[in-house]
Amino acid sequence: MxxxxxxxxxxxxxxxxxxxxxxxxxxxxxxxxxxxxxxxxxxxxxxxxxxxxxxxxxxSLGWNALSHPFTHYLMNSFMVVAGSVVGNLASCSLAAYAFARLNFRFRRLWFAIMLMSIMLPIHVIIVPQYVLFSELGWLNTFLPLIVPKLLATDAFFVFLMVQFFRGVPRDLDEAARIDGAGHARIFVQIMLPLAVPALATTAIFTFIWTWNDFFSQLIFLTEPDLYTVPIALRAFLDSTGQSSWGAMFAMSIVSLVPLFLIFLLGQRYLVRGIATTGLK
Structure with a gap:
């Protein structure tokens, strides 16, 4: 041969x-x-x-099988996802810029602690979170699912953006400072436009992970009016054996449509974002 x-x-x-x-x-x-x-x-x-x-x-049965039409649960999920995406984009980009461009005391120590937090499973922190949010009166609201995103708690996305910002030449910062720009202007007018692939990657992954999140939403949302899509799908199962499998599978297919659309629309940015942050 x-x-x-x-x-x-x-x-x-x-x-x-x-x-x-x-x-x-x-x-x-x-x-x-x-x-x-x-x-x-x-x-x-x-x-x-x-x-x-x-x-x-x-x-048709699955759409109207629960106490509300399935549109209600889709809208609840979209509200949680929208808040999570906006929160992660704003907070994680700010934290990443600080780690990549600012010099402050114990920066390496805080960065190492941030990286170590990636290894913490959600089951370790869910109990103290539940106690804290219960004391704040936030249970059965969307606040426990959205507010932590505003505090850069997703260390993976902070690390992803840090890798991207470190790849941006510092000559751009120095040229901007010569023109009188401060850190706020450099971040908004220089870093963010260049970081579109990393921001898109963060938005896509946040959308997918939040949309599919069952555990956290099950813990903090117990009122049927606040159910999101994962919890609503769980309601089709009955421990007595009278589960509506066909309706559950039908609504599962419906719930997958936004994920396929967001992935198809953002695939180009997703590949560019991962390729330009060193996560190969």
Whole structure:
């Protein structure tokens, strides 16, 4: 076998393996999509992807199955997500600029502490957070889910932006200072326009992680009127065995649409953001 032919065979084999792995990874999503068009009695009886009894009734039932139309829970999630995205963009960019450009006492120590906080699981801090927010009277409001984002508590995004700001030449800062600009003007007029890829990456990841966050929202939101999409989907499950699987799968597909849209619209910025921050 000649060398060019051997290279083609290896490339074909790699593509076959990647396609097979991709099918295995996407199969659960395809199965859920197919199950959303099946009656409840056939969902677990027919494991195939092609429904023998096609119905769209699960979508109409799921939309109005709970105490509010599913639009209500979508809007609740959008409110939490919007506050989280704005909070992370504002606070994490300010904190990152401080670590990357300002000289203050114990900067390296605080930066190391910030990095170590990435390793703390949410289960470690959820109890003191619950006690604090309970004392403040914030339970059953969106404040516990939004206010911490305004305080740069997501260390991953601070680190991501620090890496980006460190890659910006300091000559730009010095030229701006010669023109009389201070740190506020440098940050707003120079750093932020250059940091669009990093900001977009932060916004996309914040959107996805907040939209899918079940644990924190379950802890702080117990009133049905405040349920977000993950908690509303949990309401379709019944411990007595009368779960509405078809309706839950249908609303799960609906809840995935914003995630697919935000990823498709921001994919270009996401790749650029990760590539320009050294997170390869």
């Amino acid at each position: 000649t060398e060019p032919r051997r290279v083609r065979v290896r490339g074909l084999a790699r593509h076959i393996v990647l396609i097979a792995v991709g099918i295995v990874m996407i199969y659960p999503l395809l199965w859920m999509l197919a199950s959303s068009f099946k009656p409840d009695a056939l969902i677990f009886r027919e494991p195939g992807l092609i429904p023998t009894d096609f119905t769209t009734e699960n979508y």
